[in-house]
Amino acid sequence: MASQVLLLVLLAIICSVALASDPSPLQDFCVAVPNSPVLVNGFVCKDPNLVEANDFFFSGLNITGNTANGLGVAVTPVFTTQLPGLNTLGIAMARIDFAPLGVNPPHTHPRASEILTVLKGSLEVGFVTSNPGNRLIKKVLHTGDVFVFPQGLVHFQRNVGHGSAVALASLSSQNPGVITIANAVFGSKPAIPSDVLAKAFQVDENVVAILVNGFVCKDRNLVEANDFFFSGLNIAGNTANGLGVAVTPVFATQLPGLNTLGIAMARIDFAPLGVNPPHTHPRASEILTVLKGSLEVGFVTSNPGNRLIKKVLHTGDVFVFPQGLVHFQRNVGHGSAVALASLSSQNPGVITIANAVFGSKPAMPSDVLAKAFQVDENVIASIESKF
DSSP states (O other), X not given: OHHHHHHHHHHHHHHHHHTOSSOOOXXXXXXXXXXXXXXXXXXXXXXXXXXXXXXXXXXXXXXXXXXXXXXXXXXXXXXXXXXXXXXXXXXXXXXXXXXXXXXXXXXEOTTOOEEEEEEESOEEEEEEOOTTTOOEEEEEEOTTOEEEEOTTOEEEXXXXXXXXXXXXXXXXXXXXXXXXXXHHHHSOSSOOOHHHHXXXXXXXXXXXXXXXXXXXXXXXXXXXXXXXXXXXXTSOOOOOSTTOEEEEXXXXXXXXXXXXXXXXXXXXXXXXXXXXXXXXXXXXXXXXXXXXXXXXXXXXXXTXXXXXXXXXXXXXXXXXXXXXXXXXXXXXXXXXXXXXXXXSSSSOOOEEHHHHHHSOSSOOXXXXXXXXXXXXXXXXXXXXXXX
C-alpha cells in the first residue's frame, strides 16, 4: 500500500513538472499591483472591487518605435508591467519596428512561444532546432504573413525589404523573457571565462575577447519552414452577413506549427456597425489590438457580480479579455474596422452565447430557457426559430 501511495506521489510530481507553464488563473482576473513589496510568482492581485477598464487597456501600438540604434530595431512590449490586466493570463504581445536592413538578433523566449505577424514590409525570419540537429528553418514573410517560433528556440528576424517594416508579436506568457544570445554569452556580468568561450566557439581567446498533444506530430526530419507559416492576414474578410463581422483564424488547423505551442491568433474585420457578438473562449485569454477604426469592447465578470467592464478603443489600442469570460466587440466608428486577436491556446474554442443557448442540437428544453430568462416559452420559441 505504501509503495502504491509513493508511486502516485511521484507521478503527481512528474506530471506537475511536465505541465509547468504560466499558472492557470483561479479567478476571473488578477490585475497586477506592480509596486507591491510582496514577492509572488507574477504580481500581487489588485482588489477586484477596484478593478476598472483601464487595467485591461494599453494605448500606443500605433506609434513607431525609435530604430536609431546599431541594430535598427525597436521593440514596444505589452507585458504585465505595461498592462496589469495580463497578470496570470499567460499571454502578451509586442510591436517590432525595423529600419531598412534592421535586425532583431538571435534570441530566445524561455517562457513563451511566439506568433509573428508582418503588418508592413518584408522580413526574413527563422529559428534553429535544438541539439543535435541545430537545423535552421527560415522563410521570407510579407505583409499579412504569419510565422511561429516555438518556445525556447533561438530565432531572429531581419528586414529584407526596400523600406521600413513593422511586425506584431504575440507570446504565450505574461512575462516571456528575452535572452539575446550575443549579450548573454559575451556580455554577462561577471563575464563567462574566456577559455570556456574559446573552447565552445572553437576560436582563440583573443577572438572571444572581441510528440502528441492536439495533433499527431509530423516527422521532425520532414518539417519545413511552411509548417510554421501562414499567408493572408492582409486580406479583408467578408463582412456581408447579419452581424457585419468576419473572423480569419490562424489556429493549429491553419498553421500546423502551432501544435503544442499554446498560442494562436485571428484577424477580425468589422463592417460599419458590425458586431462580434457575446462569446467566450473556454481555453484561452485574448489580447485584442485595433489596427484600424474604433471599437467598443467589453467583458462580463462571473457570478455573482456579472459586472460589465468596457472601453472604446482606437487604432493602436490594446485590450485584454480573461479566459472563459463572456465578451464582445462592436464597431462604433464611421467606417470599417480591423483588429488582431492573440489567444493563449492553439485551439481556443469559441462559444457564441446566442447560438449555444438558442441554437443547440438537440435544443435545450424550452421550459428550462423560459425559467432561466424569465420569459414566456413562446418568446423562447421565437428566438430559437432564428437559429
